[in-house]
Amino acid sequence: MGRKILLEHINVPGIKTYDIYRKMGGYASVEKALKSMTPDEVVEEVKTSGLRGRGGAGFPTGMKWSFIDKKSGKPRHLVCNADESEPGTFKDRFLMEYIPHLLIEGMITSSYALGCNLSYIYIRGEYMWVFRILENAIKEAYAAGWLGKNIMGTGWDLDLHVHCGAGAYICGEETALIESLEGKRGNPRIKPPFPAVSGLWANPTVVNNVESIAAVPWIVNNTGAEYAKIGIGRSTGTKLISASGHCKNPGVYEIELGLGVDEFMNSDEYLGGMMDDRPLKALVPGGSSVPILPANLIFKTAEGNDRLMSYESLSDGGFATGSMLGSGGFIVYNDTTCVVRNTWNFSRFYHHESCGQCSPCREGTGWLEKVLHRIETGHGREEDIELLWDIQRKIEGNTICPLGDAAAWPVAAAIRHFRDEFEYHVRFPEKIKNRDHFVAEPFEKVKHLVAKQEV
Amino acid sequence: MKVTIDGQSIEVEPGTTILQAARMIGGESVPPAMCYYSKLKGSGGKCRCCLVEVSKGSEADPRPMPKLMASCVTGVMDGMEVKSISSERVLDARKSVTEFLLINHPLDCPVCDQAGECDLQNLSFKHGAAKTRFIEEKRTFEPENIGPYIQLHMNRCILCYRCVMTADQLTDGRVHGVMNRGDHAQISTYISKAIDNEFSGNMIDVCPVGALTDKTFRFKQRVWFNKPYNAHRDCDKCCGKTTLWMFGDEIQRVTARKDVYHEVEEFICNECRFEHKDPADWVIEGPRKFEKDSVINQNNYTRELKPVKIETEKNILLGRDIDRKKISMKDVPLDAEEMKELKEGNV
Amino acid sequence: MEVSHIHQDINITPELQARIDELLSHYPDDKKKSALLPVLHEVQDAHNNWLSVALQDKVAELLEIQPVEVYEVVTFYTMYNQKPIGKFMFEFCRTSCCAVRGAEDLMEYTCNKLGVKVGEVTADGLFQVVGVECLGACGYAPMLQLGDYYYEKLDQAKMDQLIEDCRAGKIDLHKMTITQ
Numbered sequence: 007m008g009r010k011i012l013l014e015h016i017n018v019p020g021i022k023t024y025d026i027y028r029k030m031g032g033y034a035s036v037e038k039a040l041k042s043m044t045p046d047e048v049v050e051e052v053k054t055s056g057l058r059g060r061g062g063a064g065f066p067t068g069m070k071w072s073f074i075d076k077k078s079g080k081p082r083h084l085v086c087n088a089d090e091s092e093p094g095t096f097k098d099r100f101l102m103e104y105i106p107h108l109l110i111e112g113m114i115t116s117s118y119a120l121g122c123n124l125s126y127i128y129i130r131g132e133y134m135w136v137f138r139i140l141e142n143a144i145k146e147a148y149a150a151g152w153l154g155k156n157i158m159g160t161g162w163d164l165d166l167h168v169h170c171g172a173g174a175y176i177c178g179e180e181t182a183l184i185e186s187l188e189g190k191r192g193n194p195r196i197k198p199p200f201p202a203v204s205g206l207w208a209n210p211t212v213v214n215n216v217e218s219i220a221a222v223p224w225i226v227n228n229t230g231a232e233y234a235k236i237g238i239g240r241s242t243g244t245k246l247i248s249a250s251g252h253c254k255n256p257g258v259y260e261i262e263l264g265l266g267v268d269e270f271m272n273s274d275e276y277l278g279g280m281m282d283d284r285p286l287k288a289l290v291p292g293g294s295s296v297p298i299l300p301a302n303l304i305f306k307t308a309e310g311n312d313r314l315m316s317y318e319s320l321s322d323g324g325f326a327t328g329s330m331l332g333s334g335g336f337i338v339y340n341d342t343t344c345v346v347r348n349t350w351n352f353s354r355f356y357h358h359e360s361c362g363q364c365s366p367c368r369e370g371t372g373w374l375e376k377v378l379h380r381i382e383t384g385h386g387r388e389e390d391i392e393l394l395w396d397i398q399r400k401i402e403g404n405t406i407c408p409l410g411d412a413a414a415w416p417v418a419a420a421i422r423h424f425r426d427e428f429e430y431h432v433r434f435p436e437k438i439k440n441r442d443h444f445v446a447e448p449f450e451k452v453k454h455l456v457a458k459q460e461v
Numbered sequence: 462m463k464v465t466i467d468g469q470s471i472e473v474e475p476g477t478t479i480l481q482a483a484r485m486i487g488g489e490s491v492p493p494a495m496c497y498y499s500k501l502k503g504s505g506g507k508c509r510c511c512l513v514e515v516s517k518g519s520e521a522d523p524r525p526m527p528k529l530m531a532s533c534v535t536g537v538m539d540g541m542e543v544k545s546i547s548s549e550r551v552l553d554a555r556k557s558v559t560e561f562l563l564i565n566h567p568l569d570c571p572v573c574d575q576a577g578e579c580d581l582q583n584l585s586f587k588h589g590a591a592k593t594r595f596i597e598e599k600r601t602f603e604p605e606n607i608g609p610y611i612q613l614h615m616n617r618c619i620l621c622y623r624c625v626m627t628a629d630q631l632t633d634g635r636v637h638g639v640m641n642r643g644d645h646a647q648i649s650t651y652i653s654k655a656i657d658n659e660f661s662g663n664m665i666d667v668c669p670v671g672a673l674t675d676k677t678f679r680f681k682q683r684v685w686f687n688k689p690y691n692a693h694r695d696c697d698k699c700c701g702k703t704t705l706w707m708f709g710d711e712i713q714r715v716t717a718r719k720d721v722y723h724e725v726e727e728f729i730c731n732e733c734r735f736e737h738k739d740p741a742d743w744v745i746e747g748p749r750k751f752e753k754d755s756v757i758n759q760n761n762y763t764r765e766l767k768p769v770k771i772e773t774e775k776n777i778l779l780g781r782d783i784d785r786k787k788i789s790m791k792d793v794p795l796d797a798e799e800m801k802e803l804k805e806g807n808v
Numbered sequence: 809m810e811v812s813h814i815h816q817d818i819n820i821t822p823e824l825q826a827r828i829d830e831l832l833s834h835y836p837d838d839k840k841k842s843a844l845l846p847v848l849h850e851v852q853d854a855h856n857n858w859l860s861v862a863l864q865d866k867v868a869e870l871l872e873i874q875p876v877e878v879y880e881v882v883t884f885y886t887m888y889n890q891k892p893i894g895k896f897m898f899e900f901c902r903t904s905c906c907a908v909r910g911a912e913d914l915m916e917y918t919c920n921k922l923g924v925k926v927g928e929v930t931a932d933g934l935f936q937v938v939g940v941e942c943l944g945a946c947g948y949a950p951m952l953q954l955g956d957y958y959y960e961k962l963d964q965a966k967m968d969q970l971i972e973d974c975r976a977g978k979i980d981l982h983k984m985t986i987t988q
Contacts, residue, residue, distance in 0.1 A: 173886030
C-alpha cells in the first residue's frame with residue numbers, strides 16, 4: 007500500500023464535518039505554525055519539502071511563495087485555484103467534497119506563511135454543491151476560532167472566503183482567475199507584472215492549486231524534510247491522480263510519486279487493468295493538454311527504462327517520445343478509440359474555451375477544430391495533415407497564456423504518433439462514416455491499408 | 462539603458478518597451494503593431510504582430526528568452542539584444558499572425574471605407590501570403606446599429622480592444638465592450654444602444670481596421686481620392702486640430718491628425734469631427750503628407766492640380782466619336798480607309 | 809447580438825437581498841464588482857434560471873457598476889443563461905473522457921426519448937438537452953449536470969428514472985432532494 011497523506015482519513019465517517027476532522031488531528035498545523043514558527047520558517051519548510059505545484063505546471067511551491075512582494079507594504083492575498091477544468095482532472099473536487107477542512111486548514115497555514123489577511127478559494131461554478139460545502143466548512147472554521155480576528159490570541163487576522171466562477175476553463179490560468187475574482191471577464195493578463203508583485207486588486211498575490219495547499223498541513227506537522235523523503239528525485243511527496251477512460255476502476259487515487267505506470271495501471275490496488283480486458287491503445291497521463299502516448303511508450307520510455315509516475319519520467323524523451331505529469335488527469339484509451347475523433351474532441355474543447363484575446367489562439371483553435379472535424383467526418387484532404395501540423399506550430403509559444411500551447415500539443419502528439427490513423431481517415435472516408443467506426447473494426451485490423459508500400 | 466535591435470544600439474530610459482525603443486531607432490526594424498496604442502493605457506500584447514526574439518536578456522542575465530516576446534509590452538533591460546527583422550523566427554511568427562488575422566476576415570477591401578489607410582492591409586502587404594489555406598466557412602456576426610456616427614462592421618474586427626480602452630479612458634460611462642468569448646468575441650453594446658458622448662468618434666480613429674468607420678463618410682469616397690489638409694478651429698472641448706479630407710471644396714470627413722504609426726496626435730471631440738463640414742469653419746494650414754508608401758500619396762494631392770472638368774454623364778450617353786466609329790454603327794458608316802482595314806486588317 | 813426581449817419579473821426578495829449583502833461582505837468595500845459572479849448566480853437562481861437585460865441592469869445597480877460591465881461578464885461565462893431555458897436542463901458533458909464512455913449515445917437516447925434535438929426545449933417547457941464541455945467528473949462518465957448537482961455513472965435506465973423524477977416534481981435544482 008502506498009503512503010497516504012492527503013487521503014489518510016478519507017474513509018473516516020463524518021470527516022466532512024469540523025468535529026470529526028478536528029478529532030482526527032485536524033488544524034494541528036495551524037496550532038504548530040502560529041505558536042512555534044515564524045512565517046518565514048513555514049515558507050522554509052515548504053521549500054525544503056520540494057513540493058511542486060499540483061495544478062499542472064509543477065513549479066516549486068516554496069519558491070513561488072518566496073517571490074511574493076513583502077517590501078511594498080501592500081496587503082497580500084493567497085488565492086486557491088479550485089477552478090479544476092482540465093479534461094481528465096477531477097481530483098480537487100474529490101478533496102474538497104470529501105475532506106473540505108483539509109483545504110481550509112492548508113489555506114490558514116499558508117496564509118500565515120505569506121502574511122495574508124484576506125484569502126480566497128476560487129472554485130469553478132459548476133461545482134456549486136462543493137461551493138456550498140466549502141462555505142459551510144468556512145463557517146465552522148470561523149465558529150471554532152480558526153478564522154477571523156486575533157486567531158489563537160496571536161494578533162493575526164485572517165478572512166477566508168470562497169468565490170465561484172461561472173463556466174470558463176481559462177480561469178484556471180492564474181491571472182485570468184484573478185481577473186475573474188475581480189468580477190471581470192477571464193482574460194489572462196500580460197506578464198510581467200507577475201501576481202507575486204501585482205495580482206488581486208494590484209496587490210501581491212500567490213495563486214496555488216487545491217492539492218498543493220492541502221499538502222501544506224502535513225509538511226508543517228511532519229517537516230519538509232520528511233515530505234521530501236517520499237517520492238523520487240525532484241518529484242517529492244504524493245500526488246492525486248484522477249483516472250478515467252477505459253480503465254477498470256476509474257477514480258481518484260493518491261500515489262507516491264515514482265510509482266511505476268505499469269503498477270498503477272494494472273494492479274488491483276489502483277486501476278485494475280483495462281475495462282472489458284480490451285487492449286490498451288493510448289494514454290494521456292496528465293490532462294488533455296499533455297501529449298498523448300502510444301501503447302509502446304506508456305510502460306517503458308524510448309530508452310527502455312520503466313516509465314514512472316513522476317514529473318521527470320513521464321516527460322522522459324521530451325515531446326518526441328514522452329509526455330507530462332501535468333495535473334494528473336490519467337486518461338486511458340482502448341483500441342475502440344479513434345485518435346482523430348478524440349483529438350477533434352480536445353480541439354473543440356480548446357476552441358470553446360479560448361478567451362479570444364490574442365489572435366493565434368482565438369483564430370487558430372477554431373481552425374484546428376474545423377480541419378479536424380472535416381477529417382473525422384470524411385472530408386479530409388491529404389494536405390490537411392500538414393496544415394494541422396502547421397497551424398498548431400504557429401499557435402504554440404506565440405500566445406499570451408499557456409492555453410495556446412495546451413491546444414497545440416495534443417494535435418502535434420496525435421499526428422506524431424498516430425499519423426497513419428489520420429491518413430486512413432483521409433483515404434477511406436466511407437469507412438469512418440459512423441462515429442464508432444473503430445468499435446467493430448479497431449484500427450489494428452485495417453492498419454495495413456495505409457502501410458507504406460515497398461516497391 | 463542600452464538596447465540593441467537588429468544590430469542598431471540606442472540608449473533609452475528605464476521603463477521603455479522594446480517597441481518604443483525600436484520606434485526611436487526607426488526604419489525597418491520597427492515591429493508592426495495592431496493593438497498597441499501609445500496613448501491608451503493598458504493597450505498591447507494581444508495581437509501578437511510585434512513579436513520579437515530577445516537573443517540576449519540583459520548584461521546581468523545574458524540568457525536568451527526562450528519564447529518570442531511581444532515587444533509592445535516587454536520592457537528593455539540594460540544590454541538587451543533584440544532581433545526583429547533579422548530573425549527568421551520573428552518573420553515566420555509575423556506571417557503566422559497575419560494568416561490568423563486574415564482567415565476569418567471578409568477581405569472586402571473594395572467596399573471598405575478603411576481601405577487605403579488600413580493597418581491590416583499594410584500588414585498583409587508585408588507579411589501576408591498570396592493564397593489562403595483556409596477553406597472553411599468564415600465566421601460572421603449579425604450587423605449591429607450603434608448610432609448615427611459610427612458604423613460597426615464586426616466581421617472586420619481583430620479585437621485589439623483599442624475602442625474599449627478609448628471609451629474607458631476618454632469618456633464616462635462606457636456603453637460598449639467585448640461580448641462573448643473565443644472566436645465569437647465581439648465588440649457590441651449588447652442592447653444595440655447608440656454610442657453617444659462627446660468623444661466617441663475617437664473610436665473610429667483608433668480602430669486599426671474597417672470595423673469602426675465614420676458613418677457620415679460611408680461610401681462617400683475612397684480615401685486616396687481625398688485631399689487631406691491640416692486644419693484647426695477654436696474648440697472649447699478639444700484641441701481643435703484636425704485633418705480635413707476634402708473633395709473639391711467639400712469636406713467629406715474630419716479626423717484627428719495621425720502620426721507615422723497611425724496614432725492620433727491628439728484626440729478630438731465629436732463636434733469637430735461631425736458637425737463642421739463647412740470649410741469656412743476651419744483655418745486650413747496646408748496639405749498633409751503621408752509616409753512614402755501610402756496609397757494616399759498616389760493621388761499626388763500635394764501637387765498643384767488644375768481643376769478637371771468631368772462631364773461623365775454627357776460622355777456616357779453620347780459616347781466618344783472614336784468609339785462610335787469602332788462599333789461601326791449603321792448610321793455612322795465607315796470611311797474608305799476604315800473599310801479597307803476592316804476587310805484586310807489583321808483583326 | 810441576439811438578446812432576448814422576453815419579459816422577466818424582477819423580484820429582489822429580502823432573502824435574496826440578504827444573500828447578496830452576505831456575498832458583498834466577502835470583498836473590500838471599494839471592490840463591490842468582485843462579487844459580480846457569485847451575485848449573478850444567486851440572482852439567476854432566484855429568477856427561473858436566466859438573466860434578462862433588465863435583470864442584468866438591476867445587478868449593475870446593486871453593485872454600482874456600469875451595465876456593460878455586467879453584459880461583458882454574462883456573455884463570457886457559459887453558466888449564465890441569456891434567455892429562458894427548459895425547467896430541467898440536462899447538461900451532458902461530451903468531452904473526451906465522457907465521450908469514450910458513451911456520453912454521445914446517452915445524449916442521443918435522451919433526445920429521442922424527449923423528442924428534441926440538442927439545444928431544444930420540449931414543447932411543455934420542461935426539458936432541454938445540451939452538450940457542454942468537461943465538467944470535472946471524468947471518472948464517473950457518462951454524466952450530466954442538472955441545476956447545482958451532478959448525476960453520474962448514468963445509463964439508460966438511470967436516465968429514464970431521472971426524467972421520471974423530474975416529471976414527478978422530486979428534483980429541486982438548487983437543493984439536493986435525492987441521494988446520489
